[in-house]
Amino acid sequence: MAALVTPTSLVRAKRARAKSAVPHKGRGPKDWQAQMRASVRSSAELAAALVLTPEELEGARRAEREGLPIAITPYYLSLCDRHDPSCPVRMQCVPVAAEGKAVPGDLEDPLGEVAHEVAPHLVQRYPDRVLLLVTDRCAVYCRFCTRSRMVGDGGGPVPDAALEPALRYIAEHPEVRDVIVSGGDPLAMATARLERLLARIRAIPSVDTIRLATRIPVTLPMRVTKELVSALKKHHPIWVMTHFNHPKELTPESVRACERLADAGFPVMNQSVLLAGINDDVDVLERLFRGLVRARVRPYYLLQADPVRGTGHLRTPLDRGIGLMGALQGRLTSIALPKFICDTPGGKGKVPLTPDWVVARRPGETVLRTFRGEDVTYVDPPAGGRG
Numbered sequence: 210m211a212a213l214v215t216p217t218s219l220v221r222a223k224r225a226r227a228k229s230a231v232p233h234k235g236r237g238p239k240d241w242q243a244q245m246r247a248s249v250r251s252s253a254e255l256a257a258a259l260v261l262t263p264e265e266l267e268g269a270r271r272a273e274r275e276g277l278p279i280a281i282t283p284y285y286l287s288l289c290d291r292h293d294p295s296c297p298v299r300m301q302c303v304p305v306a307a308e309g310k311a312v313p314g315d316l317e318d319p320l321g322e323v324a325h326e327v328a329p330h331l332v333q334r335y336p337d338r339v340l341l342l343v344t345d346r347c348a349v350y351c352r353f354c355t356r357s358r359m360v361g362d363g364g365g366p367v368p369d370a371a372l373e374p375a376l377r378y379i380a381e382h383p384e385v386r387d388v389i390v391s392g393g394d395p396l397a398m399a400t401a402r403l404e405r406l407l408a409r410i411r412a413i414p415s416v417d418t419i420r421l422a423t424r425i426p427v428t429l430p431m432r433v434t435k436e437l438v439s440a441l442k443k444h445h446p447i448w449v450m451t452h453f454n455h456p457k458e459l460t461p462e463s464v465r466a467c468e469r470l471a472d473a474g475f476p477v478m479n480q481s482v483l484l485a486g487i488n489d490d491v492d493v494l495e496r497l498f499r500g501l502v503r504a505r506v507r508p509y510y511l512l513q514a515d516p517v518r519g520t521g522h523l524r525t526p527l528d529r530g531i532g533l534m535g536a537l538q539g540r541l542t543s544i545a546l547p548k549f550i551c552d553t554p555g556g557k558g559k560v561p562l563t564p565d566w567v568v569a570r571r572p573g574e575t576v577l578r579t580f581r582g583e584d585v586t587y588v589d590p591p592a593g594g595r596g
């Protein structure tokens with residue numbers, strides 16, 4: 210029977226938690242496949258692990274019937290506060306009733322990936338790069354997922370034969386230099402299968418870089434084993450695009466996974482999504498970006514949350530992100546400062562957004578505003594140059 214919560218029981222539970230430094234029984238199994246098997250996948254399992262609010266319980270029951278399913282590894286669950294529904298890790302993986310609510314601007318496929326499919330499982334939105342969707346499975350189903358229309362559908366990894374047309378397309382289009390392998394999460398696949406795929410992509414002479422888009426260093430860091438990195442590094446250059454959203458996710462285990470990748474020669478980049486009530490705060494972002502740099506992960510993008518159906522409660526107005534970037538400018542070294550990006554609805558492409566640092570343009574000079582708020586004039590060189 211699921212646990213229901215009243216305001217009084219919440220307060221009592223919070224007091225009890227304050228006395229107990231370790232609300233969970235450790236991080237769960239050390240083996241990544243055992244973690245996947247032991248994942249929480251139902252409302253009853255979730256209610257046994259966390260003290261759910263009525264909104265969470267309703268959301269979890271809805272997720273069993275429709276929409277994005279529930280999957281939370283024991284590791285990621287151990288980062289959730291058992292009693293506090295505003296815990297930034299819990300908010301990313303525990304469904305809430307608001308997922309059933311549509312808000313203006315919501316789309317099922319906000320990046321128009323279906324419309325931009327050039328071969329089965331292959332999306333092309335820019336001339337020089339493609340997105341290869343190799344599985345629908347992830348270690349944790351994130352409640353803000355842009356691909357909630359297809360992840361967790363139960364199909365599992367795409368069979369090798371079904372990827373042939375996509376590989377043929379890449380080989381026949383030498384303008385494609387960069388292949389982003391995504392899903393779902395490609396690291397949720399068996400190593401041999403993933404390696405076979407990477408070898409096929411690497412054998413295409415026109416491909417410069419392969420990117421692995423994965424949240425597994427965050428949600429299942431024990432997957433990043435020595436065996437995995439030794440198998441994958443044979444197909445370098447491979448860039449790892451990971452997805453930390455909150456400093457609480459930077460645990461000794463996840464940092465070790467990132468360092469293991471960096472040690473094996475994988476450049477590791479991070480794409481955070483700006484999420485209301487989770488990381489839309491200047492101090493939280495500063496701690497996150499500094500922590501990533503310490504783990505040798507480059508904060509690459511801060512993404513405006515895509516208008517995915519059922520995620521209106523997690524989205525922020527565009528101005529919020531622009532304001533946060535303004536506050537971080539000058540406060541953070543440039544290597545820790547990502548670009549703030551809006552991936553435009555309909556798959557029309559990414560647009561970088563910055564505060565208005567240019568305050569006036571006059572013939573031959575431009576007035577710039579510094580991070581301290583001072584206006585400084587930059588004078589252009591005389592027309593005609595050296596002549």
Ligand code: SF4
Pocket residue numbers: 346347348349350351353354355356357360392393394423424
């Ligand atoms: S890991 Fe990525 S693809 Fe999977 S649910 Fe999370 S955001 Fe979506």
